[in-house]
Amino acid sequence: MSALCPECSAPLDADPRFVAWCASCDWNLLPPPAPPQRLILPRLQERLVRGLHESGIDRFSLARLASYALALLVHLLTLGFLVTGIWLLFVFTFASVCVGVVLVGLSWLMRPRFGRLPGDAEVLTRQDAPRLYQLLDEIGARAGAPRTDVVVLTGDMNAGYGTYGLRRRRMLTLGYPMWLVFTPQERIALLGHELAHSSNGDNRQGIVVGTAFRALAELRSAARSDREAVPEHGLLVLVGNWVSQVVLWLLRVAVGGFDTVLQLVNLRSSQRAEYRADAMSVEIAGTVAAASSLDAHDTRCGVASSFLETRTMAIPRDESLWEAMQAYMASIPESEFERRRRGARLVSLRVDATHPPSYLRHEYVLGLPYREPAVTAAGMGEIDRELEVRSGRVERELRDDIRATLYQ
Numbered sequence: 343m344s345a346l347c348p349e350c351s352a353p354l355d356a357d358p359r360f361v362a363w364c365a366s367c368d369w370n371l372l373p374p375p376a377p378p379q380r381l382i383l384p385r386l387q388e389r390l391v392r393g394l395h396e397s398g399i400d401r402f403s404l405a406r407l408a409s410y411a412l413a414l415l416v417h418l419l420t421l422g423f424l425v426t427g428i429w430l431l432f433v434f435t436f437a438s439v440c441v442g443v444v445l446v447g448l449s450w451l452m453r454p455r456f457g458r459l460p461g462d463a464e465v466l467t468r469q470d471a472p473r474l475y476q477l478l479d480e481i482g483a484r485a486g487a488p489r490t491d492v493v494v495l496t497g498d499m500n501a502g503y504g505t506y507g508l509r510r511r512r513m514l515t516l517g518y519p520m521w522l523v524f525t526p527q528e529r530i531a532l533l534g535h536e537l538a539h540s541s542n543g544d545n546r547q548g549i550v551v552g553t554a555f556r557a558l559a560e561l562r563s564a565a566r567s568d569r570e571a572v573p574e575h576g577l578l579v580l581v582g583n584w585v586s587q588v589v590l591w592l593l594r595v596a597v598g599g600f601d602t603v604l605q606l607v608n609l610r611s612s613q614r615a616e617y618r619a620d621a622m623s624v625e626i627a628g629t630v631a632a633a634s635s636l637d638a639h640d641t642r643c644g645v646a647s648s649f650l651e652t653r654t655m656a657i658p659r660d661e662s663l664w665e666a667m668q669a670y671m672a673s674i675p676e677s678e679f680e681r682r683r684r685g686a687r688l689v690s691l692r693v694d695a696t697h698p699p700s701y702l703r704h705e706y707v708l709g710l711p712y713r714e715p716a717v718t719a720a721g722m723g724e725i726d727r728e729l730e731v732r733s734g735r736v737e738r739e740l741r742d743d744i745r746a747t748l749y750q
């Protein structure tokens with residue numbers, strides 16, 4: 343006996359493993375509790391995201407200039423802390439030395455940092471994965487991207503492009519589960535998007551704005567932690583716990599406010615960068631694969647993420663988590679993908695601060711002139727073997743991470 347929709351009485355074809363929902367009237371598309379929404383100044387942000395989607399792309403904008411100005415202000419503040427702090431140290435009264443130490447400590451926390459490669463990163467060099475790098479070079483040449491120096495394989499459901507170190511070495515981060523749920527041609531689209539980030543003037547990658555974001559994040563986490571980490575804490579304890587609480591609270595509010603403004607100003611240019619990267623992805627992988635890779639964010643990636651989060655512990659260590667995940671993916675009814683696809687459009691215009699909602703990007707890609715693939719997925723089998731060699735270690739790390747979050 344099949345259940346009926348309580349709203350419109352259409353039959354529900356429910357797979358008991360998934361949410362029952364109605365394809366005719368969208369009943370129970372997103373069962374409560376609704377997914378958490380991280381909105382900063384929601385209305386304004388919504389207008390920005392919408393406006394951006396509708397107005398198309400240009401390379402230069404006022405927001406871009408403004409975010410540089412704000413970022414410079416952050417770095418000036420750091421310099422100000424340092425200079426004032428040192429000066430106070432030389433005034434040499436008890437109070438001035440205390441405040442001086444705090445200010446010098448803050449400027450040290452906020453110093454421009456260029457990031458580094460995490461020590462436990464699963465790094466694939468050119469020697470480890472020649473075919474993968476060959477593909478990256480081919481895509482990079484079309485995207486106008488500089489040579490990729492390093493590929494890091496992770497257990498995350500995402501991919502990213504960034505730089506590390508003073509020499510700004512180029513690093514591609516590749517989530518192995520995402521790689522597995524994408525078709526070969528969608529992977530080309532994904533790589534095209536990521537490599538485009540290195541050449542399309544993305545602010546967040548830049549030295550000035552990127553380091554400012556990092557400085558604010560440091561300052562914020564220092565203001566949040568109440569014991570170790572804060573170098574000035576020992577001294578503040580002397581003045582009294584309540585003073586430190588007030589100071590930290592003020593600091594938190596100030597940093598939080600400034601960070602929000604910088605994010606908001608930067609939102610426009612970073613979202614433009616995303617659309618530009620999507621346009622590049624179309625040029626390289628073709629319209630069909632670029633569009634379906636974006637659809638996969640809302641559908642297959644979501645299903646696979648839930649699988650990894652909830653089922654990993656139940657799969658014995660001597661069985662391959664990746665094979666289990668792929669077998670599970672093959673068993674998913676189309677109706678569950680469709681539910682997630684429609685659900686993604688319901689969740690207002692949620693912005694994860696880096697990417698516009700996938701469905702807007704999907705619409706944008708379909709609105710561009712149609713393209714055939716310029717790069718095809720020939721040789722993907724060999725790349726798969728190069729990655730598979732390392733997939734065991736990625737699996738162990740993922741299992742350990744999930745275990746750690748469960749027993750926290």
Ligand SMILES: [Zn+2]
Binds near residue numbers: 350
């Ligand atoms: Zn219904």
Ligand SMILES: [Zn+2]
Binds near residue numbers: 536616619697
């Ligand atoms: Zn992107």
